[in-house]
Amino acid sequence: MASEVKLFAIREVSEMTGVNPVTLRAWQRRYGLIKPQRTDKGHRLYTQDDIEKIRLILSWLEKGVAISKVRPLLEGKVSDDASQENDSEGMTQILSALTDCRRGKLEQQLSQLMKEYPLPVFIEKVVAPVDLQVNDTANPLRAIQQALWQSTLIELCASLVAKTRKRSGRKAMLLSFEPAQDGITHHIWLGALSLSNEGYSVTLLDNLPFNSKLHGLEAAVSQQGIESVVVIGESKLPLAILKQLARLDSELECPVSLRGSIAAIHADWIKQRKGAESHGRNE
Numbered sequence: 001m002a003s004e005v006k007l008f009a010i011r012e013v014s015e016m017t018g019v020n021p022v023t024l025r026a027w028q029r030r031y032g033l034i035k036p037q038r039t040d041k042g043h044r045l046y047t048q049d050d051i052e053k054i055r056l057i058l059s060w061l062e063k064g065v066a067i068s069k070v071r072p073l074l075e076g077k078v079s080d081d082a083s084q085e086n087d088s089e090g091m092t093q094i095l096s097a098l099t100d101c102r103r104g105k106l107e108q109q110l111s112q113l114m115k116e117y118p119l120p121v122f123i124e125k126v127v128a129p130v131d132l133q134v135n136d137t138a139n140p141l142r143a144i145q146q147a148l149w150q151s152t153l154i155e156l157c158a159s160l161v162a163k164t165r166k167r168s169g170r171k172a173m174l175l176s177f178e179p180a181q182d183g184i185t186h187h188i189w190l191g192a193l194s195l196s197n198e199g200y201s202v203t204l205l206d207n208l209p210f211n212s213k214l215h216g217l218e219a220a221v222s223q224q225g226i227e228s229v230v231v232i233g234e235s236k237l238p239l240a241i242l243k244q245l246a247r248l249d250s251e252l253e254c255p256v257s258l259r260g261s262i263a264a265i266h267a268d269w270i271k272q273r274k275g276a277e278s279h280g281r282n283e
Contacts, residue, residue, distance in 0.1 A: 007037065007045040017054045019118050020197045024054070026115045031071055033057060061121045066090075094130060098145045106152050114156065119194055127153070127190065150186045157189035161204075164196040172200035172228040173221065177208045178235060191232040191259060200228065210238055217244065221254050229254055234261040242269055249273060 010021045024044075027033040034053060036044040046054075057070055065073070090113055097106035113126055134145045172195050176188045185206070192204045203224070208214065221229065229248055231237070237245075249256045256273075258266055 005047055007047060008051065010036075010044045010046070013046045013051055013054065015199075016051060017058065018120075019054055019058060022115055023118055027054075027057065027067070030116070031067060033070055033074065058118065058121075061117060061125075064125065067116045091126065091129065094126070095133065098130075098134065098148060099141065101144060101148060103148060103152060106148065107156065110152060110156055114160075119190070119197055123190060127186075153186040154189045157186070157193045161189075161192050161196045161202050164199075165201040168196075168199055168201040170200050170228075171224060171226050172202050172230060173224075173226045174202055174204045174206075175208060175229065175231045176204075176206040176233050177210050177231075177237060177241070178233045179207060184234070187260075188232055191230070195228075195230060210235075210241070213240055214244060218248060218252060221248055222252055226254055229256045230259055231256070231262065232259045236265050237262060242266070246273060 008016070010024060013019075013024065014021050024034065028035065028044075034046070034050055036046045036050060039045060053074070057074075060070055060073060061067065090109060093109045094106060097103075097109065110126075114122055117125065130149065133139065134142065134149050136142065139145065174188075174192050174195060176191075178184050178188065188204070188206050192202045195202045203226075220226070229245070231245065245256045248254045257263075258270060263270065
């Protein structure tokens with residue numbers, strides 16, 4: 001008698017691969033890359049072979065292969081080497097929309113790419129190169145393109161974060177002490193979307209003051225049942241803020257993590273916190 005094949009729900013597959021359910025559905029509907037089974041109620045079920053295929057697709061995307069070129073690779077119609085030239089159509093449309101100041105076109109193209117690509121790939125292959133071109137000091141349209149690029153990307157991220165907030169029970173708070181300036185704000189919102197994709201209902205507090213204690217932070221974390229506090233940024237945090245974050249971690253048992261350049265800047269603080277946690281568990 002053949003052994004029963006284990007099947008996984010889409011949420012399980014998302015957690016295992018890091019590819020969110022929206023993207024998995026887009027790969028199936030638009031490109032026919034994955035063909036999951038269905039329950040009687042229509043819910044998708046994936047096999048271990050499907051999961052390995054998803055990981056393979058992800059590895060190609062990380063190499064720069066466009067999603068539109070993945071199916072021929074899966075079917076063996078083209079070689080891996082032949083597909084390495086990335087499809088620039090999406091980037092061309094984004095830059096064209098920015099040049100013409102066409103918000104609708106920009107929003108449509110970004111929405112599609114955010115569905116089709118996992119967020120880390122989207123940031124590396126789309127956001128980073130557009131940032132580079134828009135923020136070029138030689139760009140005569142720099143000011144207007146920065147404003148359009150950031151506002152459109154922020155609104156899309158905020159919309160996706162809000163949708164997750166409505167259905168997620170886990171709560172996280174994202175803090176940023178970076179001042180509002182060019183090239184920063186939309187990356188904070190991308191950080192919020194990343195947390196949202198991890199299954200959190202995210203509360204974002206940005207542009208917080210460096211030079212004063214955050215009165216009421218502990219109370220807010222406790223009263224709202226926040227399970228994780230994440231600080232994102234590129235600048236060194238003052239000692240008073242670090243001490244306050246450490247109290248959240250130790251006294252309220254709410255894990256605090258750092259993302260962005262501050263994770264490297266405060267590597268010693270992170271190491272110290274891990275050491276304190278390990279010591280506490282051993283007592």
